[in-house]
Amino acid sequence: MLSANDEPTTGIDPTVVGLSRAPAGKAAFKDHMETRPREGKSPERLQHIWIITGPAGCGKTTVAKGLEKELGLPFLEGDDFHPQSNKDKMGNGIPLTDADRWDWLISLRDAATEILSPSPANNYNPPWGVIMSCSALKHKYRDVMRVAAYDHPSVRIHFIYLRADESILMERVNDRKSHYMKSSMVHSQVETLEDPSPERDVLTVDVAAPPDEVQRRVSAAVAAKLAEYEQQ
Ligand SMILES: Nc1ncnc2c1ncn2[C@@H]1O[C@H](COP(=O)(O)OP(=O)(O)O)[C@@H](O)[C@H]1O
Numbered sequence: 551m552l553s554a555n556d557e558p559t560t561g562i563d564p565t566v567v568g569l570s571r572a573p574a575g576k577a578a579f580k581d582h583m584e585t586r587p588r589e590g591k592s593p594e595r596l597q598h599i600w601i602i603t604g605p606a607g608c609g610k611t612t613v614a615k616g617l618e619k620e621l622g623l624p625f626l627e628g629d630d631f632h633p634q635s636n637k638d639k640m641g642n643g644i645p646l647t648d649a650d651r652w653d654w655l656i657s658l659r660d661a662a663t664e665i666l667s668p669s670p671a672n673n674y675n676p677p678w679g680v681i682m683s684c685s686a687l688k689h690k691y692r693d694v695m696r697v698a699a700y701d702h703p704s705v706r707i708h709f710i711y712l713r714a715d716e717s718i719l720m721e722r723v724n725d726r727k728s729h730y731m732k733s734s735m736v737h738s739q740v741e742t743l744e745d746p747s748p749e750r751d752v753l754t755v756d757v758a759a760p761p762d763e764v765q766r767r768v769s770a771a772v773a774a775k776l777a778e779y780e781q782q
């Protein structure tokens with residue numbers, strides 16, 4: 551049985567790059583979708599926060615929506631949590647500063663922990679996880695998200711880092727119309743990015759592939775991570 555502080559120690563490499571095999575589909579996640587405590591298992595289920603991360607244009611929203619559908623979990627769109635002042639700044643081609651980002655990150659984190667807490671809104675039966683999109687470009691921004699597990703021993707944080715070259719990001723942001731983030735911001739996003747790949751709770755997915763293939767890679771990474779917990 552997995553206790554609150556245990557982490558999987560199986561041999562599965564947590565860094566998943568360029569997987570090409572399809573995941574087992576919805577069945578792979580069935581056990582985690584179960585909302586009742588199961589006999590013989592701890593009634594305190596683990597809850598997972600899946601943070602889809604990477605610079606503008608890497609495909610966070612696209613992937614998060616795909617996972618939302620596949621896992622049947624709530625999705626928090628990071629863009630929706632920016633104050634208007636941040637959107638105006640980015641829309642004018644001015645990169646955000648650390649000071650602009652703290653409250654945004656904290657509000658996203660708080661929204662995730664609220665969803666995962668028993669409340670009248672979820673009939674005291676919160677979901678087994680939540681998905682969010684959030685660029686979380688720097689290590690310290692990711693640490694803000696990691697705080698979500700400090701006071702909630704049943705919560706596990708996973709970053710799914712969508713890795714792409716600047717040329718791909720430029721292409722995708724250029725193709726995306728009616729978004730405040732324009733392609734002139736891509737370079738500063740890449741410059742600001744501190745490579746998340748070496749961090750132990752990060753699953754890295756190469757996204758230089760069509761959307762269906764990227765979605766398969768992400769689903770496979772999620773299924774592999776969940777399988778680690780099942781093996782405990
Ligand atoms: N794998 C992909 N291949 C080609 N285009 C993609 C892919 N994933 C997303 N896109 C497109 O790229 C643009 C940016 O994707 P989006 O999900 O908004 O990225 P982000 O949320 O990271 O900024 C959108 O127009 C989207 O339709």
Ligand SMILES: O=C(O)[C@H](O)[C@@H](O)[C@H](O)[C@H](O)COP(=O)(O)O
Binds near residue numbers: 606628629646739
């Ligand atoms: O879809 C996008 O283009 C990005 O998700 C973008 O909208 C995001 O909100 C900013 O990237 C946040 O600001 P920073 O990435 O500069 O922290």
